[in-house]
Amino acid sequence: MNKVEPRTLSGFMELLPKDQLKFNKLYDAIRSTYEQFGFLPLDTPIIEASEVLLAKAGGETEKQIYQIQRGDSNLTLRFDLTVPLAKYVAKNYGELFFPFRRYQIGKVYRGERAQKGRYREFYQCDIDIIGDDKLSIINDAEIPYIIYNVFTNMGLKNFVIKINNRKLLNGFFSFLKVEDKSVDIMRIIDKIEKIGTANVIEELKTFDIDEEIINKIIAFINTRGTNNDIITSLESFDITNDLYQTGLEELKTVVDYAYAFGMSNDTLSIDLRISRGLDYYTGTVYETFLKDYRELGSICSGGRYDNLAEYYTDRKLPGVGISIGLTRLFDKLLELNLVEDEEIEVSDALIIPMTDNFKYIIECYNKLTSNNKRIQIFYDKRSVKSMINYAIKLNIPNVIFIGDEEVLNKTITIKNLDSYEQKTIKIENIDEEF
């Protein structure tokens, strides 16, 4: 028979069991943290009608989507979890209770050019808090505390959540009378860490912005110091613009309450260069960095938006949310050796049969599992060495030998594969002795 090469498409992650276990551990840490904070689960289809999914999209997004033509239906694979959320909330508005706190962890699809670290299928892990007409700013202060808990529970250390406010930036640009270019300015300064200050200045010049104004923008976004220092500076600038003052007030409030939740200058840091590229955000914005690996870019981003679902409903649904791109993050953490090394034990012991009396072996198995032990039996005839090797490779910490002597004496012989200690115990004493 002609064989087909068993290949996996490039840009699609497919892990060996050892790594999949590690991936799942991070996945579970994210999920359980989201649940601990009272977020409700959501699971929307991966396929949606194109007209629904692309109600807003345009430009870059459209080029990257996966589309399916099926009969008369034009279908699209979801490219994020935010658009499906917007659809869901608009569709089920009457059945939901607001503020609607939902999490969704699922795969999304973008046909990006394949290159290392870029995935076409990847997990997003999102939370959003959606208000009905209004949503208190204190929600924005809880978000960094949730991010902090998520990454701590994932076993990560030495990360910092950067925070800024788009009203502050927009107000400042308005004060400088370049508000008509604010979308472009934010898109460009968003890249400052990647391309450097000199290149940002060059790019800004192409938008016909005065050099003096550019210098003011650069000086402004480079305001540094502790959170208190920065707020003091922002207050001292004497910028007479309402939007600026509203943004400043919001930023102060968010930082203030975030501190109350337990954040510090070390874990939460105002950074006026953070703007998020998307025009979607309207207030607080967040990015998260591993301090020792800034080159990874933001590992968790999000922000406040005025209106989630304007393409589907007239209702005003403001919200605040974040997203973790787990597939790419996992890939990087693995590469940098930052995933906790402690291996996951899938079973507590492997029974190695040295007799054909499987009735007795299964009797022991039942005794052990009823004592809450996770046990595997190696049913196939192989050398003892290769069975022990199976246990070692699967990180099963103990093997249990059962041979004719054990059958005769109603015992089992347990060997720990770390210490190589071995003991023979009566099966009636399993509860106490293993």
Add this chain to the structure above:
Amino acid sequence: MNKVEPRTLSGFMELLPKDQLKFNKLYDAIRSTYEQFGFLPLDTPIIEASEVLLAKAGGETEKQIYQIQRGDSNLTLRFDLTVPLAKYVAKNYGELFFPFRRYQIGKVYRGERAQKGRYREFYQCDIDIIGDDKLSIINDAEIPYIIYNVFTNMGLKNFVIKINNRKLLNGFFSFLKVEDKSVDIMRIIDKIEKIGTANVIEELKTFDIDEEIINKIIAFINTRGTNNDIITSLESFDITNDLYQTGLEELKTVVDYAYAFGMSNDTLSIDLRISRGLDYYTGTVYETFLKDYRELGSICSGGRYDNLAEYYTDRKLPGVGISIGLTRLFDKLLELNLVEDEEIEVSDALIIPMTDNFKYIIECYNKLTSNNKRIQIFYDKRSVKSMINYAIKLNIPNVIFIGDEEVLNKTITIKNLDSYEQKTIKIENIDEEF
């Protein structure tokens, strides 16, 4: 702005939070049971190259697949989890340890005609045990015990796992000299419960099988009684055919060891009418039924196969596995009111602020959460009644009132929404009193 109707495609399940919580509880029960039995997790892409996914497929499958044309690439959404497993094992053979016990829970896609209870996107929850060249028959005896544990952990009762052996059937057909028609015969008798004996006889006649032979087949598959009765009958039939005898020996062995694991005549039942439609299976076959709802059909099916990945590799990889179609099962269980009614509490308490002193509120929140309580704060200003209503709708069992008096006295007032009992406690005593 023109609004797009926020609709979800038919044939795609999208649940309200209340039902999603119930779905996740079943999902988690399946996953944790699979893990308890030592199965390793696998997560393959939803999209694969068409040539890989369709290496074997033909006929009905091809018609139902979702295909994506992207540049030169012809891509297909997976329609089951078995073909991706075959690809994965062939691809990663050198890195896996056999027997390879893997579970995979994920969405699969079939463009079936939309009708009630039929889904185009649905979860399959699979386990398989793959051997390298050989795989002991005792694995086949562990499978019913795993099915039993899965459904018990899902909270289901009164189900039965039906078991049969295809060698037995094929051997019998060979003995009757109709082995060239055995695929068709099995496909037809597989439908006996659905279409009835008379229709099965009619269909068999169209394949030009003698009436006498048909009667023998019908009499054979209708052999009834306890497992022991059936085995005694099968032994007494005096069918001189090696395949039949091998199948009988396997069936006896599987039932015998399954009993050792703890199965009984009540939970495991030989049924000679079970054949599974697919020509894929070569030995033991399983189906699972809710005794009071036979009309649901099998809720968990599977069996033994000789060769998992013959389209990708020359290696012989025998295996045994089962699959649960969770989406359809959940739909039916919900409809029949068989999902445990006990609602899931997403949080332990909701803080209802009756003061603007959020610093104090957050202080109480921190105290409570550090005592492992899952707490939400209702930040937005709304009537107390509507905040209590939010707690009730989300099944949060307690509300905590914090007003100026509580701030002054460093207390919180907890009200249980079931008993309506209310008490005011010092925040320093939270650990003991809540």
